[in-house]
Ligand SMILES: Cc1cc2nc3c(=O)[nH]c(=O)nc-3n(C[C@H](O)[C@H](O)[C@H](O)COP(=O)(O)OP(=O)(O)OC[C@H]3O[C@@H](n4cnc5c(N)ncnc54)[C@H](O)[C@@H]3O)c2cc1C
């Protein structure tokens with residue numbers, strides 16, 4: 001019987017420095033990883049264990065896979081020592097995809113914080129690849145400082161895209177920053193899409209998710225249309241170890257993206 005924990009090998013082709021502690025790793029897996037936006041994989045760093053990450057590249061790109069990763073601890077520190085020509089392992093994809101068929105014909109309001117823009121980039125690229133299917137894409141993104149903004153090299157291109165509306169904020173500006181200053185909810189005073197029918201998608205630190213969700217609900221969004229990346233502590237990724245339990249859900253199998261409607265009765269879902 002095949003070992004479900006056995007990763008496939010992937011070569012690191014390129015490492016792109018996004019911020020002082022966030023890098024994008026461009027990987028070439030030995031065989032296709034058929035992920036769809038919203039799903040995640042377990043990345044093995046040989047000799048240092050594995051950790052879950054959501055690909056940040058488009059699911060329409062099958063040859064390579066990108067992951068945008070923040071250095072926080074043991075596995076990610078080991079990964080940051082690797083470069084082009086080194087190999088990592090991948091198993092997955094796991095979890096549920098975004099139900100893009102439900103997004104068609106609607107405004108999509110995406111809110112990201114910090115490295116949370118990484119999983120959202122996979123969704124953003126999937127949406128813009130078939131932009132004719134959607135009404136308009138709103139991207140709201142907040143980082144701590146201008147230096148902490150991921151994808152600085154790509155955002156100017158996104159800002160010029162047809163049917164795409166991008167706004168950025170930073171908690172603390174420098175002398176060159178000409179955009180909004182404040183936590184990401186400062187971009188949500190006015191929400192320019194129809195709250196009754198629009199889809200909202202949120203990913204970021206738990207505290208940001210909590211306040212963004214509160215603002216979306218106040219604005220009139222339907223909890224069934226608010227999609228939240230619940231990146232709980234995961235281990236097996238297969239619904240077997242129970243590490244990722246959130247109320248009645250295994251976030252590795254039922255998530256990681258769950259709607260507000262699904263989690264609204266769970267005490268402190270954003271802890
Ligand atoms: C579905 C999913 C998708 C993810 N996608 C991304 C991504 O695209 N980019 C990215 O940078 N990170 C992502 N993460 C978080 C990533 O898995 C953790 O940062 C990583 O496991 C840390 O490993 P480590 O060994 O370096 O840190 P550790 O040494 O294990 O821990 C260092 C610190 O990070 C915290 N931590 C560890 N694991 C997690 C976790 N799973 N969630 C939250 N905090 C954790 C610990 O509490 C500790 O404070 C994702 C997590 C999940 C569950």
Ligand code: FES
Pocket residue numbers: 233234235236237238239240241242243244245250251252253
């Ligand atoms: S990570 Fe093991 S059950 Fe979800």
